[in-house]
Amino acid sequence: MLYTPAPRDPKAPPVRINLLSDTQTRPTPAMREAIARAEVGDEQIGDDPTVNLLCERVADLLGKEAAVFMPSGTMCNVAATLSYCRPGDEILAHVSAHIIAREGGAHAALGGFQITPLAGADGRFTPDTFRKALHPRSRYQPPQVVVSVEQTANIGGGTIWKKADLDEVVQIAKSNGLATHMDGARLLNACVATGISARDMAEGWDSAWIDFSKGLGAPVGAVIASSRNFIDEVWRWKQRLGGSMRHTRSTTTSTGLRTITPTPGRWRGAFRK
Ligand SMILES: Cc1ncc(COP(=O)(O)O)c(C=O)c1O
Numbered sequence: 001m002l003y004t005p006a007p008r009d010p011k012a013p014p015v016r017i018n019l020l021s022d023t024q025t026r027p028t029p030a031m032r033e034a035i036a037r038a039e040v041g042d043e044q045i046g047d048d049p050t051v052n053l054l055c056e057r058v059a060d061l062l063g064k065e066a067a068v069f070m071p072s073g074t075m076c077n078v079a080a081t082l083s084y085c086r087p088g089d090e091i092l093a094h095v096s097a098h099i100i101a102r103e104g105g106a107h108a109a110l111g112g113f114q115i116t117p118l119a120g121a122d123g124r125f126t127p128d129t130f131r132k133a134l135h136p137r138s139r140y141q142p143p144q145v146v147v148s149v150e151q152t153a154n155i156g157g158g159t160i161w162k163k164a165d166l167d168e169v170v171q172i173a174k175s176n177g178l179a180t181h182m183d184g185a186r187l188l189n190a191c192v193a194t195g196i197s198a199r200d201m202a203e204g205w206d207s208a209w210i211d212f213s214k215g216l217g218a219p220v221g222a223v224i225a226s227s228r229n230f231i232d233e234v235w236r237w238k239q240r241l242g243g244s245m246r247h248t249r250s251t252t253t254s255t256g257l258r259t260i261t262p263t264p265g266r267w268r269g270a271f272r273k
Contacts, residue, residue: 022215044244063199064225076209076224083233087112090142096155123156127168170204182208
């Protein structure tokens with residue numbers, strides 16, 4: 001057995017304040033009601049109105065053409081790198097990034113990609129560190145295809161990338177022919193804290209996603225947004241990975257819809273409830 005949660009001590013007092021993780025939040029009564037009332041349809045054939053609405057809203061929120069609902073944030077990252085890269089390609093990310101440290105080696109196991117870990121304090125690398133990690137195209141070195149950042153940086157302690165640094169990383173990536181991916185599992189925390197809109201934070205990033213199971217009480221789910229063509233590719237990988245579902249989606253996405261709103265102020269309200 002690789003991982004077994006420690007059994008709870010039956011003599012320990014009941015937990016009243018659970019600080020283990022923001023993933024421990026549960027649906028509120030209003031969310032449960034929304035689940036019960038959700039209009040259902042077949043998500044796999046694009047016929048689930050609740051899922052479609054959620055995707056439209058997230059695409060708009062992040063300023064992208066299209067979006068697709070995924071069962072998890074991990075699948076957003078995996079389907080994204082599978083869509084960007086070919087076996088042998090190189091991805092650049094912070095050494096503590098979720099794609100390196102928490103996804104079971106998925107990017108190597110499923111795609112044959114190598115991830116170059118970039119150093120830096122608190123889960124963030126500097127634009128200069130990124131610039132120095134780039135190498136000219138040559139037959140000796142792997143093609144460098146995509147750079148990924150986490151906003152906020154989870155293992156870094158929930159730290160927030162400065163907008164100016166995000167912009168500089170995008171500019172360096174673009175001038176060197178790399179794609180840009182933002183793991184925004186907790187992007188909206190950064191928006192609330194800084195007052196910068198999600199659209200501005202994600203500006204210039206070819207793909208970006210947000211997660212509904214982080215602090216928001218939704219049981220599962222994340223939505224990744226990008227260009228229409230890229231989302232088509234991500235859809236193909238979602239299908240291949242077994243991520244497409246049927247009617248069950250509506251029950252989960254309806255909770256996402258209750259929390260997602262176009263402004264950080266309203267989002268802040270979602271956290272308070
Ligand atoms: C930065 C980051 N990316 C990705 C994920 C994966 O999200 P999920 O748990 O929905 O697979 C997490 C989960 O905590 C995360 O913190």
